[in-house]
Amino acid sequence: PTTLKMEANVLVMGADNVGKSALTVRFLTRRFIGEYGDMEFIYSHNLTVDGREILFHIWDVPSSQEQAEEGSSEEKRIQWADCFVLVYSICDRASFNILPLKIQFIKAAKEGQSQEKVPIVIVGNKRDLHHQRVVSSEEGRLLALSLDCGFYEVSAAEAYHGALMVFHGLAERIPDTKLAL
Numbered sequence: 001p002t003t004l005k006m007e008a009n010v011l012v013m014g015a016d017n018v019g020k021s022a023l024t025v026r027f028l029t030r031r032f033i034g035e036y037g038d039m040e041f042i043y044s045h046n047l048t049v050d051g052r053e054i055l056f057h058i059w060d061v062p063s064s065q066e067q068a069e070e071g072s073s074e075e076k077r078i079q080w081a082d083c084f085v086l087v088y089s090i091c092d093r094a095s096f097n098i099l100p101l102k103i104q105f106i107k108a109a110k111e112g113q114s115q116e117k118v119p120i121v122i123v124g125n126k127r128d129l130h131h132q133r134v135v136s137s138e139e140g141r142l143l144a145l146s147l148d149c150g151f152y153e154v155s156a157a158e159a160y161h162g163a164l165m166v167f168h169g170l171a172e173r174i175p176d177t178k179l180a181l
Ligand code: GDP
Pocket: 014, 015, 016, 017, 018, 019, 020, 021, 022, 023, 033, 034, 035, 036, 037, 063, 125, 126, 127, 128, 129, 154, 155, 156, 157, 158
């Protein structure tokens, strides 16, 4: 069977310290380093899902930068992106609470332009810290359901599998009609 080649820009979003960089680096290198500094990159990485080879360009924005700028730069990043990974920490209630507004903002910006629904995956990270959990799995799942997003609970610190699932799930949400090379 022939492989369909595609390209997709991914924006990784979420509050400070939730593990956006840890998740990104885990997906790219299969490894967990522990500290990620505040470097900014757009990383490129290939993933083959269901006969489609997708070249992801992943933008992991440093939190310090997000705080320093006004909303217009975030809008530009949202315009750049084709799909979105929204990360919160299961130990950080505030990081969860900001997601509905962010997602509605993304949808308003993207779905105004095309009729297709925008691929979004919500990620509850730091699942290994279960003794510090303040957001239940059920809450995460319900939020994702209500906003028509994918949902995964993962531990970037403990395993590669979760990070792979996240980008796998994202790939499955990208329609064939879009982004064909
Ligand atoms: P970012 O600001 O969202 O990019 O967060 P980082 O990826 O820099 O991670 C913030 C801190 O949380 C770092 O000290 C990481 O080592 C830690 N961290 C990230 N993911 C996990 C995880 O799944 N479990 C645990 N226990 N710590 C994590």
